[in-house]
Amino acid sequence: xxxxxxxxxxxxxxxxxxxxxxxxxxxxxxxxxxxxxxxxxxxxxxxxxxxxxxxxxxxxxxxxxxxxxxxxxxxxxxxxxxxxxxxxxxxxxxxxxxxxxxxxxxxxxxxxxxxxxxxxxxxxxxxxxxxxxxxxxxxxxxxxxxxxxxxxxxxxxxxxxxxxxxxxxxxxxxxxxxxxxxxxxxxxxxxxxxxxxxxxxxxxxxxxxxxxxxxxxxxxxxxxxxxxxxxxxxxxxx
Amino acid sequence: xxxxxxxxxxxxxxxxxxxxxxxxxxxxxxxxxxxxxxxxxxxxxxxxxxxxxxxxxxxxxxxxxxxxxxxxxxxxxxxxxxxxxxxxxxxxxxxxxxxxxxxxxxxxxxxxxxxxxxxxxxxxxxxxxxxxxxxxxxxxxxxxxxxxxxxxxxxxxxxxxxxxxxxxxxxxxxxxxxxxxxxxxxxxxxxxxxxxxxxxxxxxxxxxxxxxxxxxxxxxxxxxxxxxxxxxxxxxxxxxxxxxxxxxxxxxxxxxxxxxxxxxxxxxxxxxxxxxxxxxxxxxxxxxxxxxxxxxxxxxxxxxxxxxxxxxxxxxxxxxxxxxxxxxxxxxxxxxxxxxx
Numbered sequence: 001x002x003x004x005x006x007x008x009x010x011x012x013x014x015x016x017x018x019x020x021x022x023x024x025x026x027x028x029x030x031x032x033x034x035x036x037x038x039x040x041x042x043x044x045x046x047x048x049x050x051x052x053x054x055x056x057x058x059x060x061x062x063x064x065x066x067x068x069x070x071x072x073x074x075x076x077x078x079x080x081x082x083x084x085x086x087x088x089x090x091x092x093x094x095x096x097x098x099x100x101x102x103x104x105x106x107x108x109x110x111x112x113x114x115x116x117x118x119x120x121x122x123x124x125x126x127x128x129x130x131x132x133x134x135x136x137x138x139x140x141x142x143x144x145x146x147x148x149x150x151x152x153x154x155x156x157x158x159x160x161x162x163x164x165x166x167x168x169x170x171x172x173x174x175x176x177x178x179x180x181x182x183x184x185x186x187x188x189x190x191x192x193x194x195x196x197x198x199x200x201x202x203x204x205x206x207x208x209x210x211x212x213x214x215x216x217x218x219x220x221x222x223x224x225x226x227x228x229x230x231x232x233x234x235x236x237x238x
Numbered sequence: 239x240x241x242x243x244x245x246x247x248x249x250x251x252x253x254x255x256x257x258x259x260x261x262x263x264x265x266x267x268x269x270x271x272x273x274x275x276x277x278x279x280x281x282x283x284x285x286x287x288x289x290x291x292x293x294x295x296x297x298x299x300x301x302x303x304x305x306x307x308x309x310x311x312x313x314x315x316x317x318x319x320x321x322x323x324x325x326x327x328x329x330x331x332x333x334x335x336x337x338x339x340x341x342x343x344x345x346x347x348x349x350x351x352x353x354x355x356x357x358x359x360x361x362x363x364x365x366x367x368x369x370x371x372x373x374x375x376x377x378x379x380x381x382x383x384x385x386x387x388x389x390x391x392x393x394x395x396x397x398x399x400x401x402x403x404x405x406x407x408x409x410x411x412x413x414x415x416x417x418x419x420x421x422x423x424x425x426x427x428x429x430x431x432x433x434x435x436x437x438x439x440x441x442x443x444x445x446x447x448x449x450x451x452x453x454x455x456x457x458x459x460x461x462x463x464x465x466x467x468x469x470x471x472x473x474x475x476x477x478x479x480x481x482x483x484x485x486x487x488x489x490x491x492x493x494x495x496x497x498x499x500x501x502x503x504x505x506x507x508x509x510x511x512x513x514x515x516x517x518x519x520x521x522x523x524x525x526x527x528x529x530x531x532x533x534x535x536x537x538x539x540x541x542x543x544x545x546x547x548x549x550x551x552x553x554x555x556x557x558x559x560x561x562x563x564x565x566x567x568x569x570x571x572x573x574x575x576x577x578x579x
Contacts, residue, residue: 052431076437088432090425092493092551101421105437108418131549147436 001028003155003186004049009058011041011048018044019055020210026155031177031187033201033218035194041210042190043085046157049188050082051075062155077105079154081147083161085190087140091133095124095143098132102147111150118146122172138165145173149180156180158189162196174200262400266393278396278465280506282458285403286479287486287498288410289454294484295493296414297447298427299350300557302480303361306368307338307452309475311459313372314338316384316469331402331460338456339449346448350441354557362477369475383470386463395465402461406454411495413450423447427493427553485526488533491542493553500541534558 004026011019018041026032034042047053049060051072059068067075076082090098096115103111119125122142127135132143141161148156158177162170177187177200191197197204198218206214206227214224221227266274286308293301314334318325341364349360372378389395414420422443425433433440463469482505483498490501505526512522537543538554 050435052434071439072431072434073437073439076435082435084432084435088429088435090428090432092428092549092553092556093421093424097421097424101425101433102436104418104421104425131551151436 002026003028003063004188005061006049007059007061009045009048009060010056011044011053012056017210019048022058022207022210022212024205024212024215026186026188028186029181029184031181031189031200031202033197033204034188034190034207035192035197035204036207036213039209040207042207043159044210045207046082046159046188046190049075049157050080073105080157081151081153081155082157083141083144083148083159085159087137087144089132089135089140089143091131093132094129095119095132095135095146096128098143099146099150102150106151114150118149121149121176122146123169138169141165142169142173145176149176152180152183153185155186155188158187160190160192162191162193170196259404266396271392274392274396276506276510278392278399279510280503281396281399281403282462283483283486283506284499284502285399285406285458286455287483287490287502288403288406289451290480290483291487291492291494291498292410292414292451292454293448294557295487295497295553296420296423296427297444297451298553298557299444299448300354300358301361301448301451302358302477302484303363303365304451304455304483305475305477305479306361306365307342308455308459308462308479309365309368309372309471310334310338310341311456312463312469312474313378313384314456315460316386316463317377319386319464320384327464331457334456334460335453338452342449342452343445346445350444350448365475365477365480369471372471372475379470381471383468383473385468388467389464395461398461399458399465402457406457407495407499410450410454415495419443419446485530487540488554489529489540491540491548492557493551494540494542494548497540497542504541 002025006025007023009019009022010017020041022041022045034045036042044053048055051067051070051074054069059066061067062075062078062080065078067078090101093101096119099115099118100111103114107114116125119128122145124139124142124146127139132140135143141164145158145161148158156177162173165173174196177189181187189197189201191201201218203215204218204221205212206221206224208226213226214221216224262277265277286304289307290301290304293299293304311331311334314337315327315330317323318330318333319327345360345364349357349364352360373381378384414423422433422438423446425436425438426440426443426447430440433443459474463474466473483502486501486505487498488501489505490499491497508525509522512525533540534554538552539548539550542548543550
């Protein structure tokens with residue numbers, strides 16, 4: 001079952017075509033990695049999918065419903081959760097309150113118990129009552145992941161969620177992603193870490209200059225000449 | 239590492255609160271009418287400072303026009319209590335709150351799409367518009383103002399003002415510190431994009447917070463109009479009122495539940511002491527200037543943060559930074575390109 005369908009999506013900033021005719025679909029419980037060099041339009045694509053930016057053209061369909069011009073909060077309420085490239089925490093709230101806040105539109109009645117479970121799972125219990133602003137970079141990424149876990153979303157968009165996270169905690173994060181996937185959650189993951197992408201993604205989409213230049217399994221795309229040229233900076237002949 | 243207040247021992251907190259309430263209720267039996275009037279003034283300022291704390295400290299929007307809602311409340315009560323209308327005083331207060339709330343919703347709908355300095359300017363313009371309106375129309379008495387029926391009963395106004403302020407504090411505490419709505423408001427303050435991503439309708443939440451922050455000064459303005467027996471644009475729509483309550487909140491603790499009460503008490507008593515000692519308020523204005531500088535530099539969470547368990551949020555610097563960002567030059571194309579990577 002296709003849960004997310006993107007058709008001929010366009011978005012420009014002045015003369016720059018950040019997303020240029022992107023088309024793809026994602027099946028339920030699939031983990032799709034999105035890779036590409038800096039400036040290839042990955043984060044802009046996420047902003048379009050979540051409603052933070054409006055596209056210049058094309059359409060986005062979520063669970064068969066056209067959400068192309070829907071407000072971000074309405075898209076979130078359909079069951080789409082996200083993390084940000086630069087962690088976007090509620091800095092004047094504690095870690096625990098950040099998790100509670102993630103549940104205000106969802107399972108509020110069980111927010112306290114769920115937050116305690118998430119804190120334990122992500123090994124954040126010892127900083128639960130500290131302000132989010134005092135967390136290290138890796139802990140901030142974990143807390144963003146914690147907010148996703150609180151919402152038990154149908155679709156989760158993770159933007160470099162494991163960057164700067166300690167290898168042991170990164171494993172905990174990956175386990176959490178797999179558990180959610182097994183429960184039916186679909187993932188789109190922007191990642192620069194090829195090892196991680198290979199480890200967890202069922203399929204990889206490669207973007208360059210706002211376009212999709214290749215997609216397929218990690219093995220398939222790693223030998224694709226377009227990918228080698230666009231992402232690794234070398235031509236297939238070298 | 240900063241830790242938020244845990245609340246401490248709830249029985250001890252309740253005991254302290256009960257003692258404070260009992261002392262305030264018994265105040266008229268223990269002191270002179272002068273001190274009752276001082277206490278009434280503190281309750282008034284603590285209430286309207288609280289209202290500014292709701293929109294700025296909790297929602298993160300700097301309003302320079304809050305005096306408009308205080309004035310709307312004062313004029314609503316005064317107009318309805320004119321002999322030709324003859325409304326009961328108590329009946330005028332909900333009307334004042336509803337009118338101020340409606341104005342806040344109407345103005346907030348477009349204005350809350352603005353950020354930082356732009357929202358502050360929009361609210362300042364609202365206050366000026368309301369002041370000009372009351373000056374030129376007949377039913378407000380123009381610049382000559384309006385008289386309200388005289389009631390020489392200090393205890394009545396003390397208990398009424400105290401009761402209104404206490405209800406406002408209880409309501410705001412429950413709504414902003416203990417409910418889902420409070421988390422929504424604070425999420426909008428801390429990161430609006432992230433708040434939307436949690437499914438929060440940020441536009442609606444901001445308007446609700448603005449309406450709440452407008453209704454409180456309207457009720458207190460109505461009580462004040464009855465208390466002082468005469469109002470005009472210079473007395474209840476003076477921008478110095480907004481300036482005063484901004485300073486009170488900063489001194490007490492921006493974004494803290496009890497900061498406005500602490501700041502209002504300290505600043506009102508200081509002003510009163512300077513007036514009694516020196517007979518004028520120029521010294522007070524100098525002290526206010528120095529205090530604001532000292533608070534921003536050395537005590538950004540206000541007097542509340544002197545407590546060991548107080549949360550260190552440093553909202554003042556965050557809001558000042560946001561204002562600077564809002565008026566910064568637009569990004570170049572290269573910077574835009576970097577931003578979308």
